[in-house]
Amino acid sequence: MRTHHPQADIASVERAYEEAARWHEGETRRSGDPYITHCLAVAAIVADIGMPPAVVCAALLHDIEDAPCPPDRIAERFGKDVAQLISAVRRSELRAVPPGDVTLETATPTLDQAVLAIRLADRLHNMRTIAFLAPATQRRKASETLEVLVPLARTTGLPGMSSELRALSAAVLQPASSAFAVTTRILALLSLMLPAKQRTRWRQEWHAELAALPTRQTRARFTFRVLLGAPALSLALRRPAGREHPWRA
Incomplete structure (x- = not known):
């Protein structure tokens, strides 16, 4: 984040991490890792893309609605924009976004651009850790990723992410060589x-x-x-x- 936004105040990101760690404490992923590791990975991908602190905060907190966090707490602590972005991520349907309709502006992204960045980052990390899901779920997620998210990432201006999503999906759908x-x-x-x-x-x-x-x-x-x-x-x-x-x- 300091590379992309050297003048930005990132104290809010530190507070978002603490907030996410508090509400996800005791939760684990199917791998057995603490759930906060997923939040951190998604936030790191979003930060690497170049998104500003508010979007990285939302990435850290993108699953907070699944935790016993009071509904108004995020808006009170991080502002209405971050709370609105988290809700928009939860409601978004990537199948409804035609490839090419959204490109990423990382300096001052729109709500739609920020939502897309978090959703792509979320799927990328989930695909990196897909081995812990049931085989049928792996195939379904991989097929959806190839059909929807790979072209979205490419036309959005993230060719590296698109290539990695394609490779990870292909590894699931095509039997691995010895x-x-x-x-x-x-x-x-x-x-x-x-x-x-x-x-x-x-x-x-x-x-x-x-x-x-x-x-x-x-x-x-x-x-x-x-x-x-x-x-x-x-x-x-x-x-x-x-x-x-x-x-x-």
Whole structure:
């Protein structure tokens, strides 16, 4: 966020994280991870797109209506615009948005643009973690993603997201080759080198990147790079809090 909006006051984002963590405390995803990890991932994707603080706040809080949060609390603490955006995200129907009708303006996005950014980010992270859903649900979500969200992301001006959504969907709908299965197992084993709290996150990210690679050779090279870098990553993740993290540079 500081890269895209260096002058913005991001204190509201910190408060939104604290609010989301409070109301989602004790909730877990199907992976077993705390639910707040999903909120953070969606917010990170939205921030990477370049959306301003108010939209990142809404991304952190996009599932707050499923928690026992008083209805007026978000508007009181974060303003009516953030509360309205969260409600609009919940009500939105992406099938009703013709591809090409909405493009993203990240400096001062409209309500529709902000809704689309959060919905695309939400689906991207859900597709990255789709392995924890039932097979029938995986196929349904993947088909919908290919049909609706891939073209939306492309025509909205997010070709990288569109490509990743397509690759993740194809990995679900097309049986994986034996070589792909082997590299996936290798990455799962490498994740055991990492601190327990970090394993799921990195395993998900590695698998998502692996699924986006088109050939056996590129997947093998990626797995080899992870193999070489895993020991250093493990040491960095185990450093005491407060030290600079080189992988974030």
